[in-house]
Amino acid sequence: MVAPYRKLLETIRDAFPKPVSDRVHDSYFVHSLMRAIDAVDALKSERPILGERNPLDYGAARQSRLAEEGKSVEEVTQELVEYCEGLTLWGHPRTQQNVVPPVTISSLIGVLLASLYNPNLAWDEYSHRVALAEVEVVTMLATLLGYDPERAGGVFTFGGTGTTLYGMKIGLEKALPGSLEHGIREDAVVFASDGSHYCRYNIAGWLGLGAKNLITIPTTGHNAMDMDILRTQATHALKSGRKIGGIIATLGTTDAFGLDDIRAITTLRDDLVQEFQLSYVPHIHADAVIGWAWSVFNDYSFEDNLLGFRPRTLRALAGACHHIHDLAFADSIGIDFHKPGFTPYISSLLLVKEEADLTRLRRPQEQMPYLYQFGEHRPGMYTLETSRSGSGTLAALANLKLFGKKGLRVIIGHIVEMAQLLAEHLESHACTTVLNRDNFGSVTLFRAYPDGVDTFNIKEKEMHDPAYRDVLLQHNEYNRKIYDFVHQEGMAGRGVMLSLTDCYRKTDYGEPIVALKSFILSPFVDEENVEMVVKKVLEARDLLASAKGTS
Numbered sequence: 001m002v003a004p005y006r007k008l009l010e011t012i013r014d015a016f017p018k019p020v021s022d023r024v025h026d027s028y029f030v031h032s033l034m035r036a037i038d039a040v041d042a043l044k045s046e047r048p049i050l051g052e053r054n055p056l057d058y059g060a061a062r063q064s065r066l067a068e069e070g071k072s073v074e075e076v077t078q079e080l081v082e083y084c085e086g087l088t089l090w091g092h093p094r095t096q097q098n099v100v101p102p103v104t105i106s107s108l109i110g111v112l113l114a115s116l117y118n119p120n121l122a123w124d125e126y127s128h129r130v131a132l133a134e135v136e137v138v139t140m141l142a143t144l145l146g147y148d149p150e151r152a153g154g155v156f157t158f159g160g161t162g163t164t165l166y167g168m169k170i171g172l173e174k175a176l177p178g179s180l181e182h183g184i185r186e187d188a189v190v191f192a193s194d195g196s197h198y199c200r201y202n203i204a205g206w207l208g209l210g211a212k213n214l215i216t217i218p219t220t221g222h223n224a225m226d227m228d229i230l231r232t233q234a235t236h237a238l239k240s241g242r243k244i245g246g247i248i249a250t251l252g253t254t255d256a257f258g259l260d261d262i263r264a265i266t267t268l269r270d271d272l273v274q275e276f277q278l279s280y281v282p283h284i285h286a287d288a289v290i291g292w293a294w295s296v297f298n299d300y301s302f303e304d305n306l307l308g309f310r311p312r313t314l315r316a317l318a319g320a321c322h323h324i325h326d327l328a329f330a331d332s333i334g335i336d337f338h339k340p341g342f343t344p345y346i347s348s349l350l351l352v353k354e355e356a357d358l359t360r361l362r363r364p365q366e367q368m369p370y371l372y373q374f375g376e377h378r379p380g381m382y383t384l385e386t387s388r389s390g391s392g393t394l395a396a397l398a399n400l401k402l403f404g405k406k407g408l409r410v411i412i413g414h415i416v417e418m419a420q421l422l423a424e425h426l427e428s429h430a431c432t433t434v435l436n437r438d439n440f441g442s443v444t445l446f447r448a449y450p451d452g453v454d455t456f457n458i459k460e461k462e463m464h465d466p467a468y469r470d471v472l473l474q475h476n477e478y479n480r481k482i483y484d485f486v487h488q489e490g491m492a493g494r495g496v497m498l499s500l501t502d503c504y505r506k507t508d509y510g511e512p513i514v515a516l517k518s519f520i521l522s523p524f525v526d527e528e529n530v531e532m533v534v535k536k537v538l539e540a541r542d543l544l545a546s547a548k549g550t551s
């Protein structure tokens with residue numbers, strides 16, 4: 001008599017890919033994947049989202065309970081596809097919303113393989129050749145960014161936030177040696193610019209430094225850290241007996257693509273070591289999770305311009321490289337492939353100039369008796385994570401192989417070309433003005449103004465003159481309304497999806513400047529989609545003007 005569970009076990013076994021070759025079952029597996037892809041395809045349209053975007057019922061979601069009976073693979077697929085409804089299509093030519101990339105077929109296959117065979121990068125015993133893949137990506141990127149590949153090291157981790165967390169943890173071990181073991185017993189401060197990512201607060205908090213030990217340095221009009229203020233603040237901290245836990249330089253700020261002068265930061269750091277005879281060298285981490293990809297132009301000949309970019313694009317690319325090619329001054333660098341590397345989440349790499357810096361975070365073997373007894377590659381002895389998926393690594397490697405340096409140049413060059421085109425269009429109209437004119441990425445922040453505003457100098461007046469406070473606030477509201485219209489049109493498939501930033505920067509007198517934001521990261525965006533942005537903004541202006549006229 002066969003136990004009842006045995007019958008069900010057979011069905012459940014069928015829901016796993018077969019561990020032993022079984023071609024018939026493989027085709028069932030592939031067919032199941034195809035069904036899912038096919039079902040999602042039915043949700044596509046002219047609009048930059050999948051299907052409809054309906055209100056979300058969290059109340060109903062909270063009623064969910066684990067069912068007594070399971071379902072078939074087919075039923076589950078059908079239900080999962082429903083969760084894709086309403087998602088933004090990041091690759092859609094009408095999407096210019098944020099720094100989220102569309103993903104390549106190769107990177108998806110990387111993720112699929114890593115998910116299918118589930119390597120664990122903690123230890124090469126559990127990841128074998130996938131451990132080599134991680135070392136290969138580390139070496140490729142170290143070389144690309146100008147580190148000595150013989151000395152450099154790195155690990156994939158849980159996001160751009162994770163890369164900066166590692167950077168600051170290494171910095172703390174340098175400034176307060178032994179803090180990993182004894183805890184943080186002295187105050188140490190961390191510096192970052194006000195344009196840097198807000199994860200700095202998390203990091204200072206979670207590391208146990210306390211967010212109050214984070215010193216935020218204002219940025220200049222170019223959205224780069226103000227070096228005079230950094231010098232003053234760092235000198236002040238050292239004079240008052242505090243340690244410097246680390247300096248975060250941002251190369252490619254999220255909102256404006258501001259680039260900190262990492263060469264100047266390094267010079268300042270070295271001066272301070274001398275001046276105060278420091279027993280440690282404060283750690284400099286470059287948050288280049290967005291900017292790293294521009295490094296493919298470090299050795300591009302802008303004179304020959306074999307790829308045929310327009311002069312304005314060349315100027316923008318060369319302008320960015322001016323700072324990007326200094327990345328190697330940093331002691332560690334954060335890289336997101338899930339931003340301008342076109343992989344799925346999560347694919348983030350921490351690079352260190354000196355591999356020995358990573359081993360500062362190493363735990364003693366006796367704390368981990370059940371792992372790492374042998375093998376030569378054991379990143380799990382110093383990583384924050386225990387299990388580390390191979391999916392980010394294989395996705396990154398896939399795209400590096402797929403694109404090569406030339407492919408990355410094409411794709412980055414194209415999105416910068418589109419952003420430059422947008423800036424040109426916006427500047428050719430008297431009623432719109434670009435705010436981050438001196439930044440060279442693929443993100444454009446701009447404002448529109450009603451008739452009768454002298455846009456030639458309004459930007460400066462709003463920024464610096466407190467007498468313009470009311471005007472600024474009115475224009476903030478005005479731009480929110482413009483955004484609402486453009487967004488509505490975008491959702492309806494008649495326009496382009498943009499975003500809005502509540503605070504591009506603060507004015508000298510402390511008010512936030514609201515801006516419309518176009519972030520181009522899809523290779524499918526082309527000239528007509530850029531022209532559409534301007535067209536929709538002008539339509540919104542007309543609509544607001546006539547609404548005012550009739551009220």
Ligand SMILES: *Cc1c(COP(=O)(O)O)cnc(C)c1O
Nearest residue numbers: 159160161197252253254287289
């Ligand atoms: C996106 C971003 C981060 C955070 O990265 P995650 O991968 O989302 O954790 C950090 N810094 C900058 C500059 C970013 O743009």
